[in-house]
Amino acid sequence: MTLEDIKAAMHAGNRVHWVNSGYVVTRDRLGQYLITFTRNGSAIGLTSRDGTRLNGEPDEFFIGESAKVWHGIF
Incomplete structure (x- = not known):
């Protein structure tokens, strides 16, 4: 993913990870991406x-x- 892809995914409400699910891209109160x-x-x-x-x-x-759970009929 490019930097623009990461930011767009986050703004769309998706959780972005780095390497494994233990690392999450976040944004702090100052607007910094971490x-x-x-x-x-x-x-x-x-x-x-x-x-x-x-x-x-x-x-x-x-x-x-x-994070959304889908409840469908099988």
């Missing part, structure tokens, strides 16, 4: 300080499973 480890809250910026390079390879980011 990669946060859910077990301890440790975080790094989604991009380099100048905002030009992802802190991870584009193919390491993915959209997680939807």
Whole structure:
């Protein structure tokens, strides 16, 4: 995913992960995008300080499973 893909997915209400489901891309009160480890809250910026390079390879980011539960008839 590109930086633009990640931001668009988040704005659409999707949960974006990095490498595995333990790392979630979040946005803080200041509007900064972060990669946060859910077990301890440790975080790094989604991009380099100048905002030009992802802190991870584009193919390491993915959209997680939807939190919505579908109740269908089988």
